[in-house]
Every structure is written in C-alpha cells, then in structure tokens.
Amino acid sequence: MDEQQRINLAIRGDDQALAQLLHEHYTFLMKYLIKVTMNPSLAEDLVQETMLKCIEKISYYNGSSKFSSWMITIATRLYIDMMRKRKVEQRWQEQEQALRGVQWHMQQHQEAWTDAIDALSRLRYDMRLPILLKHYYGYAYDEIAEMMDIPQGTVKSRIYNGLQQLRKELMPNAKE
Amino acid sequence: MRKNKSDLNQQSLPNSSSEPHVSQEDQELIDQLMLSFQQMDQVIPHSTAPHVGHLEQLITEQKLAVRRRNQLELLCFFLVALVLIGGNTLLVMTSWTAFGIFQGVTLMAALGFLFGSYVRRKKKGDVRHAK
Numbered sequence: 001m002d003e004q005q006r007i008n009l010a011i012r013g014d015d016q017a018l019a020q021l022l023h024e025h026y027t028f029l030m031k032y033l034i035k036v037t038m039n040p041s042l043a044e045d046l047v048q049e050t051m052l053k054c055i056e057k058i059s060y061y062n063g064s065s066k067f068s069s070w071m072i073t074i075a076t077r078l079y080i081d082m083m084r085k086r087k088v089e090q091r092w093q094e095q096e097q098a099l100r101g102v103q104w105h106m107q108q109h110q111e112a113w114t115d116a117i118d119a120l121s122r123l124r125y126d127m128r129l130p131i132l133l134k135h136y137y138g139y140a141y142d143e144i145a146e147m148m149d150i151p152q153g154t155v156k157s158r159i160y161n162g163l164q165q166l167r168k169e170l171m172p173n174a175k176e
Numbered sequence: 177m178r179k180n181k182s183d184l185n186q187q188s189l190p191n192s193s194s195e196p197h198v199s200q201e202d203q204e205l206i207d208q209l210m211l212s213f214q215q216m217d218q219v220i221p222h223s224t225a226p227h228v229g230h231l232e233q234l235i236t237e238q239k240l241a242v243r244r245r246n247q248l249e250l251l252c253f254f255l256v257a258l259v260l261i262g263g264n265t266l267l268v269m270t271s272w273t274a275f276g277i278f279q280g281v282t283l284m285a286a287l288g289f290l291f292g293s294y295v296r297r298k299k300k301g302d303v304r305h306a307k
Contacts, residue, residue, distance in 0.1 A: 015239075019231035026225035034220050035213050044223060051231075055238040102220060116212040135206050136213050167205055 007067055010058050018058060021067065022051055029071055035132055036079055038121050039098030046082070050075040065143070072137075073147045076129065080148065083125055095121070119169040127162030130155050 001017075003024075009017035029050060033043035053074050061070055086094075099121050120128060129148065133139045134155075145152040226234075267275040 015232050015235045016228075018235055019228045022231050022235075023225050023228050027222070030222045031217050034222060035216055038216075040220055040222060051234070052238050055235050056242050102216070114208075114212055114215075116208045117216065120209060120212060131209070132213065136210055163202055163205060166209070167201065170205065170208070171201075 003067065007061070007063070011061060013059075018055065022054065025068055025071055026051075028068055029075060032072055032137075033075055033079070035136070036076070036125070036129060037098075038102060039095065040101065042094070042098065046075055046079055049078050053078065069139075069143070069147075072133075076133075076147050077149060080126070080129075115170055116166075119166050122169070123162055123165060127158050127165065130159045131162045134159055 003021070006017040006021050010021055026047070030043060030047050033046050033050075034040055037043045037046065050071060054071060057074070061067070065073070102121075123131075126148075130144050133144045133147065134141070139147070141152050141155050144155045148155065264275065264278070267278060
C-alpha cells in the first residue's frame with residue numbers, strides 16, 4: 001500500500017493506516033524539530049504534541065501539500081506558540097542547558113562544535129526557522145509563509161536579516 | 177524527504193523572479209550552515225519511532241478524548257443557547273423596546289467582531305489546511 005492510499009484511509013478514520021503514517025514520519029519530524037529547537041528534550045515533547053494534533057486534524061488534511069510538509073507546518077506552529085508563551089529568561093536558561101547537552105554529544109562523536117553551530121544556536125528562533133526551511137529543506141518563500149503564518153515579505157526579510165547577523169558573527173571583517 | 181538543490185532549483189523556476197540573488201559570500205555561509213545542520217542530524221541522539229501498535233493505542237485514546245471534549249462543547253453550546261433563547265423570550269414578554277435595543281446592540285457587536293477578525297486575518301494571511 002503506498003502513502004497516498006494510507007493517507008486516504010487515515011482521513012476516512014482508519015487508525016491502523018494513520019499509525020503507520022505517523023510511524024513512518026516520526027524520525028523525519030524528530031530530526032526537523034531537533035534542528036529547529038536545538039534542544040532534544042523539547043523536540044521530543046513537540047513531536048508528541050504534533051502527533052496528537054495530527055490525529056485530531058487528519059480529517060482536515062486536503063493533500064494540497066505533502067504529508068510531511070503538513071506535519072512540519074503543525075510542528076512549526078506549535079513551536080512558535082510555545083516560544084511566544086514562554087518568558088525570555090526561561091527560554092534563555094533552557095536553551096543554554098540544552099546547548100551544553102548538544103555540545104557534549106558532538107564532542108563525544110568527535111565532531112567539532114563549530115562557530116557556525118554556535119552562531120546558529122544564538123540566532124533568534126524566528127530567524128533560524130525560515131533559514132532552515134528555505135536552505136536545508138528547500139521550501140519556497142510562499143510555503144514558508146504559510147507554515148509560519150506570516151506574510152511572504154516577512155519571511156524574506158527574516159532570512160536576509162538572519163544571514164546578515166550570522167555573517168557578522170562568523171565573518172566580522174566581511175563587508176556589509 | 178529532504179529536497180536536494182537540483183529539485184529546489186527546478187521547483188523554484190516559476191518563482192525565480194521573486195527569488196533574491198544569493199551572493200557568493202552568502203552561499204558560502206549557507207553551505208557552512210547546512211553542513212552544521214547535517215552534523216547535528218548525525219550526532220544528536222533521538223528516540224526511535226514508537227511501535228505501530230503503541231501508536232494505534234494512542235490514536236484510539238486521543239480520538240476518544242476529542243469525542244468527549246466535543247460532547248462537552250456541544251452541551252455547553254445547548255446550555256448557552258437555552259439561556260439566550262429563554263432570556264430573549266422573557267425580554268419580549270416584558271418589554272418590546274428593551275428587546276429591540278438588545279438585538280441592535282448584539283448585531284452591532286457581532287458585525288464589529290467579524291470585521292475585526294477579517295482585518296486581523298488579512299494582515300496575517302489566512303491558512304486553512306493546517307488548522
């Protein structure tokens with residue numbers, strides 16, 4: 001049975017087909033959320049929430065985007081909502097703790113904690129998100145705008161400003 | 177799942193006029209960032225996907241919870257409707273003028289709310305498929 005057939009069955013209320021779909025997309029979603037949050041435990045919580053939301057909203061899925069994109073959209077919005085609700089100080093403390101964990105994991109695997117990762121981790125989440133979606137996942141501006149529920153112009157400016165900020169941190173001598 | 181560069185280029189062809197030009201410096205920076213993301217993907221441990229049977233159980237429980245919540249919302253809706261209809265009937269029986277004023281104010285408030293939400297939605301851009 002291919003994915004489209006499974007999606008159709010899941011929309012019609014087949015629990016087994018939906019379970020299979022969620023199972024197949026679990027790792028993809030988890031990896032996406034780890035890169036978004038840079039915090040594995042937060043990513044895990046968000047995966048759970050995203051899956052519950054998918055179960056609740058599966059009947060609204062209209063196939064206008066890929067199933068994985070639909071899941072990413074839900075996860076992105078849940079993450080944005082979560083970040084808006086949290087206080088800046090709480091966010092900063094959690095992030096610092098999580099980053100130390102990520103740094104430790106990378107050192108364990110003899111991967112360097114590069115300046116690029118460091119700069120990325122310090123970038124505001126609302127700038128990191130569109131950069132990741134645009135350049136890593138290859139989504140178009142209008143798709144990102146839809147995912148983040150913001151105008152296309154804002155997506156473009158956030159990507160531009162995010163890259164400028166990263167460039168300033170990584171190449172302090174580079175021209176503006 | 178991830179789209180590669182060639183896919184990206186092909187997909188973005190129709191919109192190419194709206195794609196801003198990426199400078200050589202920016203491209204180098206982007207490549208560096210993507211490499212970092214890939215490293216994170218490989219290194220950071222994550223839990224494995226739950227067993228399909230466990231997910232089925234989760235789905236059943238969640239659907240049950242949603243059904244209960246919907247039933248509660250429906251009950252609240254009927255209660256509110258009952259109070260409103262009962263109150264309005266009482267108002268009609270007491271004074272037609274008070275009933276007219278109440279209806280007028282309610283209508284204006286509803287129109288104001290609709291207009292407000294329309295303006296807010298236009299500012300943000302409406303997205304239906306993810307709701």
